[in-house]
Amino acid sequence: MPPYVYAAAGFVCAAAALIISIALYHIRVKKTYASLNGLLDSAIAGTLTEEAFDESLHSALVSRFHGYLTASETAAGQVRAERARIKEIISDISHQTKTPISNILLYAELLSEQPLPGPAEGYVRALTTQTSKLRFLIESLVKMSRLESDVFVLAPCPSPLAPMFDRLQTQFTLPAESKGLTLTFEPTDICAVFDEKWTTEAIGNLLDNAIKYTEQGCVTVSAVIYEMFCRIQVADTGMGISEQELPRIFSRFHRSPDVRDEEGLGIGLYLAREIIAKEGGYIKAESVPGRGSVFSVYLPTNLSKP
Amino acid sequence: MTILQTHDLKKQYGSGETAVHALAGIDLSVEKGEFVAVVGTSGSGKSTLLHMLGGLDRPTSGSVTVDGRDIFSLKDEELTIFRRRKIGFVFQNYNLVPVLNVYENIVLPIQLDGRAIDKAHIDSIIETLGLQTKLSNLPNNLSGGQQQRVAIARALASKPAIILADEPTGNLDSRTSQDVLSLMKVSGQKYAQTIVMITHNEEIAQLADRIVRIEDGRIVSGRQTHTASASGSVSGGQTARRAGTAEERQV
Numbered sequence: 434m435p436p437y438v439y440a441a442a443g444f445v446c447a448a449a450a451l452i453i454s455i456a457l458y459h460i461r462v463k464k465t466y467a468s469l470n471g472l473l474d475s476a477i478a479g480t481l482t483e484e485a486f487d488e489s490l491h492s493a494l495v496s497r498f499h500g501y502l503t504a505s506e507t508a509a510g511q512v513r514a515e516r517a518r519i520k521e522i523i524s525d526i527s528h529q530t531k532t533p534i535s536n537i538l539l540y541a542e543l544l545s546e547q548p549l550p551g552p553a554e555g556y557v558r559a560l561t562t563q564t565s566k567l568r569f570l571i572e573s574l575v576k577m578s579r580l581e582s583d584v585f586v587l588a589p590c591p592s593p594l595a596p597m598f599d600r601l602q603t604q605f606t607l608p609a610e611s612k613g614l615t616l617t618f619e620p621t622d623i624c625a626v627f628d629e630k631w632t633t634e635a636i637g638n639l640l641d642n643a644i645k646y647t648e649q650g651c652v653t654v655s656a657v658i659y660e661m662f663c664r665i666q667v668a669d670t671g672m673g674i675s676e677q678e679l680p681r682i683f684s685r686f687h688r689s690p691d692v693r694d695e696e697g698l699g700i701g702l703y704l705a706r707e708i709i710a711k712e713g714g715y716i717k718a719e720s721v722p723g724r725g726s727v728f729s730v731y732l733p734t735n736l737s738k739p
Numbered sequence: 740m741t742i743l744q745t746h747d748l749k750k751q752y753g754s755g756e757t758a759v760h761a762l763a764g765i766d767l768s769v770e771k772g773e774f775v776a777v778v779g780t781s782g783s784g785k786s787t788l789l790h791m792l793g794g795l796d797r798p799t800s801g802s803v804t805v806d807g808r809d810i811f812s813l814k815d816e817e818l819t820i821f822r823r824r825k826i827g828f829v830f831q832n833y834n835l836v837p838v839l840n841v842y843e844n845i846v847l848p849i850q851l852d853g854r855a856i857d858k859a860h861i862d863s864i865i866e867t868l869g870l871q872t873k874l875s876n877l878p879n880n881l882s883g884g885q886q887q888r889v890a891i892a893r894a895l896a897s898k899p900a901i902i903l904a905d906e907p908t909g910n911l912d913s914r915t916s917q918d919v920l921s922l923m924k925v926s927g928q929k930y931a932q933t934i935v936m937i938t939h940n941e942e943i944a945q946l947a948d949r950i951v952r953i954e955d956g957r958i959v960s961g962r963q964t965h966t967a968s969a970s971g972s973v974s975g976g977q978t979a980r981r982a983g984t985a986e987e988r989q990v
Contacts, residue, residue: 435849462761470855474855477857500961535925623764659868659915659918659921660914660915660918661886661918661921661922662917662918662921664917676960680948680949680950710928713925713929714921714925715924715925717945717946718945719942719945731921731924731925733925735869
């Protein structure tokens, strides 16, 4: 056979060998990436363990990666622990101050029953009012810290809205009447998934505000049902909230400059929003300044883990 | 943390005398976890803006930065992949794949990316959106509201940096709209998901943390994040006011 045939055959063989080695290389690269992807997946899932200790590069990589994860997890853990400690301190302070405040109130009351010289009576009254305010603040702080630190777990369960409406009506009819406002609860047979005690607190806060910031007219509570949510609406005919203020009203300790003459701490709406969010719902506010505000609480109607 | 930022974003259609300035210099920033509604009448440029934010169309000038990346510095193919990983879309007409069932539609973006499916996350989304019993249905066997819920689930599934929703309730009746919006709001809260929603409906916009108003291609209000959502960044004026009220209370 002529030599060029051998040359051609040799060339073909070399080409074939090259193609095969390229193919093998690609398969290897793919495998490497697949194993790295697997590594990341297990890291994200928090199940990364150093399985094999050998001389392979893979093992070295897993080892270093594991070290990195441990270090960042430690740092994150420290931050978490620090935050938990601060929350604990706040909740401790709140708890420890509760009893002394109750005692001050009690003694102030006892004092007011004594015969007192002229101006002293006024002082005792001022003492009582200020202490009541302090007590309210501390109670709100306790609630807030409990909710935020998840000490208190809400237990939403399917229940009708009507009993809650009744309870709120009993609680708020007097304050509304004393301001000359009409408080109406529209009858409803809607059921939703909520924690009755805390939701009453949340809607109570909305009602409290509605009554506080309405000089004349009415406050109306009603409910509408949709397929997956129901909406509880607290509408008033009060001073309203300006558009710039509207997005801020739910933040902690926020006090609108328009109402700084009114009593308040800026906790009520924040608490209400936290409570409703923990139940898998949300709050929305709409308002026309000078004509009134509408606060809507949306609660899920189907049982699902919040 | 700012997740989305535009700088002097402009879009012009046509040229010369017939030129239309759909966007005339938009500066907008969105913080992580915010729910922002962009409101404007039709023709105000809000849809153009959303298309730019999502990298669906290129601007005439200006930049859009998503999760630290100037998206228009990417080549078309890179942009496609960036979009798939970082942006979840919810459209007015749902845009579900008709031949895939509900579950397949939800996990499609993850599978396209060749990623492993985070089953716990997907299950939680499915439950939140109330789709447990519909998983094997085809989209055309579902109501409009249900289809949109699937689209929301799909947008959430890949844990994107941001969800862009273009008139998500445009084709739905008002009762169903309420549910779809509630679910967007609740899932945004639950998964700390940043959402930018375009709507012409004021009422719908009210449930957002912030409303950005756009007119003739310009933002007329709501450019900045309110101090409320960016806790800690209280302006000096407000601090002074707060101190004032504290004093008054003591009196």
